[in-house]
Amino acid sequence: MPGRVAVVGGGISGLVCAARLGQLGVSDVTVFDTGRHACGGRCSSRTETINGSDYVFDHSAQYFTVSDPRFAPIVSSLHSKGAVRIWSGPVGHLKDGKFTADPSLTQAFVGTGGMRSVAECLSTMCSVQRPGWVGSVAFDSVAKKWKVDKYGFFDYLVIAHNGKCADRLMSDSGAAVIHQLLRVRFSHSLNPRDARMHLTSLWVLMVAFKSSLNLPFEGAHVTDVAEAVSWICNNSKKLRQSGPVECWTVVSTAAFGSAHKVPQENVPPGKRKEVVQALLASLSRVTGVKNLPEVCFTRVQLWGAALPLNVYSSRDECLFDAQRQVGVCGDWLVSPCIQGAALSGLAMAEKIRQHVSGDAQSSTLQPQFKAALSEAVGAFPVNPKMIFSPKKQ
Ligand SMILES: Cc1cc2nc3c(=O)[nH]c(=O)nc-3n(C[C@H](O)[C@H](O)[C@H](O)COP(=O)(O)OP(=O)(O)OC[C@H]3O[C@@H](n4cnc5c(N)ncnc54)[C@H](O)[C@@H]3O)c2cc1C
Numbered sequence: 001m002p003g004r005v006a007v008v009g010g011g012i013s014g015l016v017c018a019a020r021l022g023q024l025g026v027s028d029v030t031v032f033d034t035g036r037h038a039c040g041g042r043c044s045s046r047t048e049t050i051n052g053s054d055y056v057f058d059h060s061a062q063y064f065t066v067s068d069p070r071f072a073p074i075v076s077s078l079h080s081k082g083a084v085r086i087w088s089g090p091v092g093h094l095k096d097g098k099f100t101a102d103p104s105l106t107q108a109f110v111g112t113g114g115m116r117s118v119a120e121c122l123s124t125m126c127s128v129q130r131p132g133w134v135g136s137v138a139f140d141s142v143a144k145k146w147k148v149d150k151y152g153f154f155d156y157l158v159i160a161h162n163g164k165c166a167d168r169l170m171s172d173s174g175a176a177v178i179h180q181l182l183r184v185r186f187s188h189s190l191n192p193r194d195a196r197m198h199l200t201s202l203w204v205l206m207v208a209f210k211s212s213l214n215l216p217f218e219g220a221h222v223t224d225v226a227e228a229v230s231w232i233c234n235n236s237k238k239l240r241q242s243g244p245v246e247c248w249t250v251v252s253t254a255a256f257g258s259a260h261k262v263p264q265e266n267v268p269p270g271k272r273k274e275v276v277q278a279l280l281a282s283l284s285r286v287t288g289v290k291n292l293p294e295v296c297f298t299r300v301q302l303w304g305a306a307l308p309l310n311v312y313s314s315r316d317e318c319l320f321d322a323q324r325q326v327g328v329c330g331d332w333l334v335s336p337c338i339q340g341a342a343l344s345g346l347a348m349a350e351k352i353r354q355h356v357s358g359d360a361q362s363s364t365l366q367p368q369f370k371a372a373l374s375e376a377v378g379a380f381p382v383n384p385k386m387i388f389s390p391k392k393q
Pocket of ligand 1: 008132160378
């Protein structure tokens with residue numbers, strides 16, 4: 001089947017799109033991703049050496065749920081390959097120092113070697129060029145092909161990332177309507193009158209303590225509105241890592257992310273220390289552990305374009321301009337979570353397959369957004385009617 005496809009972005013949406021295209025018979029697909037150590041984007045992990053031993057931290061996506069029958073086979077496949085397992089927590093909500101297990105949460109999944117296992121496994125099902133930064137794209141309307149940076153010509157272009165990068169990349173591409181929909185506003189609160197994608201910024205603290213915090217849960221969404229942290233997770237327990245230290249991931253609120261936003265590539269001196277101190281103080285308050293154990297490691301990361309506060313309102317679950325053979329997929333086109341990104345990738349693959357077969361139409365390309373229903377670290381959709389058993393799929 002003809003159709004050479006360039007997918008710019010090796011997060012969950014881009015990887016699922018490429019893997020699905022292969023299954024649909026469109027096999028000449030290359031995913032370009034900037035990741036130096038791995039692809040995965042906002043579904044990745046870091047390995048840190050602490051006192052001579054290696055520990056994995058999930059520093060972006062923490063866990064995910066399955067509520068859509070189209071996502072279930074993907075999770076089954078990941079499960080059968082040993083990339084994910086069910087996480088029984090306890091996981092829930094923390095308010096005024098009191099933990100309540102989430103009653104609506106039927107199942108949570110985590111990567112077996114950290115969340116990066118999800119992307120690693122998906123990347124074995126497609127061709128990934130990494131590190132592969134795409135700095136320019138241009139549509140040749142005569143040849144009907146996309147020139148993708150120094151990587152040559154492609155029949156289709158898929159933009160599988162968002163934020164300033166996608167906005168800049170598409171600004172002179174010749175696909176003005178698509179570009180208009182990639183424009184972005186950074187904020188911790190939604191302005192419904194502004195028909196642009198709204199993205200939050202989040203700081204993430206990875207911290208190791210010399211002894212255990214002895215808390216009765218492994219992960220908790222913090223619901224104290226005045227606090228600086230929105231999610232705390234015992235990485236040692238969640239990822240079954242033994243060792244003398246206890247590793248935690250602490251994610252800030254979007255309001256804290258906005259208040260402490262700095263250029264990611266040029267964090268001012270002192271900022272990291274300030275953020276570490278503020279997040280540790282908040283961790284102490286929300287857990288009620290007045291004297292936190294001795295800290296033996298900290299690292300903070302700012303996700304400047306962390307999570308969409310709104311999602312594009314259309315049944316297509318992706319954007320596609322059939323005339324220019326360009327599409328966009330990503331979490332912001334469905335729901336701010338792993339499942340949302342995967343569903344968008346599936347929809348994108350289907351649009352391209354239809355177009356290769358001669359019957360695809362453009363998707364709705366109007367600026368129409370609706371608020372995303374989500375925790376600070378993403379959405380965790382559940383479907384009580386679908387208790388998903390990965391082994392039986
Ligand atoms: C701190 C944090 C916590 C989260 N927690 C959860 C959670 O617990 N559960 C959950 O379900 N979701 C969570 N999310 C959301 C989830 O991570 C995302 O919804 C999902 O991973 C988005 O996937 P994506 O493919 O849409 O985009 P991305 O993951 O952003 O992928 C885009 C990729 O494109 C690459 N790229 C960008 N520009 C270029 C270029 N010019 N050339 C080449 N490559 C490029 C990027 O490097 C990146 O790898 C969290 C997000 C954050 C930030």
